[in-house]
Amino acid sequence: MSPPAIINPSVLSADFAELGKACRDAMDWKSDWLHLDVMDGHFVPNMTFGAPVIGKLRKHVDRPKEAGGLGTFDCHMMIAEPMRWASIFRDAGVDMYCFHYEAAVTSVGAKDPADTQTTEKCTPKNLIRYIHELGMQAGIAIKPKTGVDVLWDILAAEDEKERPDMVLIMTVEPGFGGQKFMASELHKVTALREKYPNLNIEVDGGLAEGTIDQAAEAGANVIVAGSAVFGAKDPAHVIQVLRDAVDKRRGGEKL
Numbered sequence: 001m002s003p004p005a006i007i008n009p010s011v012l013s014a015d016f017a018e019l020g021k022a023c024r025d026a027m028d029w030k031s032d033w034l035h036l037d038v039m040d041g042h043f044v045p046n047m048t049f050g051a052p053v054i055g056k057l058r059k060h061v062d063r064p065k066e067a068g069g070l071g072t073f074d075c076h077m078m079i080a081e082p083m084r085w086a087s088i089f090r091d092a093g094v095d096m097y098c099f100h101y102e103a104a105v106t107s108v109g110a111k112d113p114a115d116t117q118t119t120e121k122c123t124p125k126n127l128i129r130y131i132h133e134l135g136m137q138a139g140i141a142i143k144p145k146t147g148v149d150v151l152w153d154i155l156a157a158e159d160e161k162e163r164p165d166m167v168l169i170m171t172v173e174p175g176f177g178g179q180k181f182m183a184s185e186l187h188k189v190t191a192l193r194e195k196y197p198n199l200n201i202e203v204d205g206g207l208a209e210g211t212i213d214q215a216a217e218a219g220a221n222v223i224v225a226g227s228a229v230f231g232a233k234d235p236a237h238v239i240q241v242l243r244d245a246v247d248k249r250r251g252g253e254k255l
């Protein structure tokens with residue numbers, strides 16, 4: 001059986017002037033994790049917030065009791081140099097540091113924002129190892145134009161410290177909330193679930209009551225939803241619908 005449903009509202013669609021309240025609300029609505037979209041204006045054509053804001057949000061939500069537990073801060077790092085910032089976000093209270101494959105393979109392996117000397121290339125496996133050494137879980141995300149095949153070698157890393165705890169399949173082009181769900185990306189989820197029954201597979205972009213069944217059927221269990229949750233009249237109900245869809249697929253039965 002695939003892993004349990006993890007419902008993970010993206011605060012990108014919340015009122016940024018009230019982010020602390022948005023995080024508390026989402027946990028009251030029975031979310032499992034909170035999805036924090038960090039955008040740098042380089043890797044994606046938009047900017048959001050960084051570690052100082054996340055550090056303040058951490059005071060509104062208790063740290064998870066175990067890795068991947070309730071209240072996990074899942075940071076989707078849409079930034080050009082993910083290795084450079086990992087320790088800063090760890091210090092701010094991030095639990096899952098999810099970087100983009102496309103950013104990792106085009107950046108240097110500097111581990112400090114001020115480091116101008118390092119020229120050694122970053123690799124996904126080195127970055128995953130480093131994230132684990134920092135005490136965080138590691139996620140790796142791919143954009144719609146990136147094939148799932150880039151992940152096989154990383155998931156099969158001989159050393160488990162170089163293997164990701166989660167894979168994120170983007171079902172929109174990263175950068176903005178409220179976009180149309182790309183069902184064309186779900187074959188990646190199916191392929192991953194076939195090979196890795198226990199892997200946390202996250203989908204992000206356009207997930208809502210009308211699209212969750214397809215994603216759950218493909219095998220996704222970590223469900224990011226921004227506008228569908230924060231724009232809903234009854235967010236707790238939406239969260240329950242998303243959870244039921246994943247659980248129905250897991251149990252192969254009607255709830």
Ligand SMILES: O=C(CO)[C@H](O)[C@H](O)COP(=O)(O)O
Nearest residue numbers: 174175177178205206226227
């Ligand atoms: O990563 C993101 C955008 O890059 C967001 O998490 C995502 O788009 C969520 O928004 P919505 O559920 O409204 O599509």
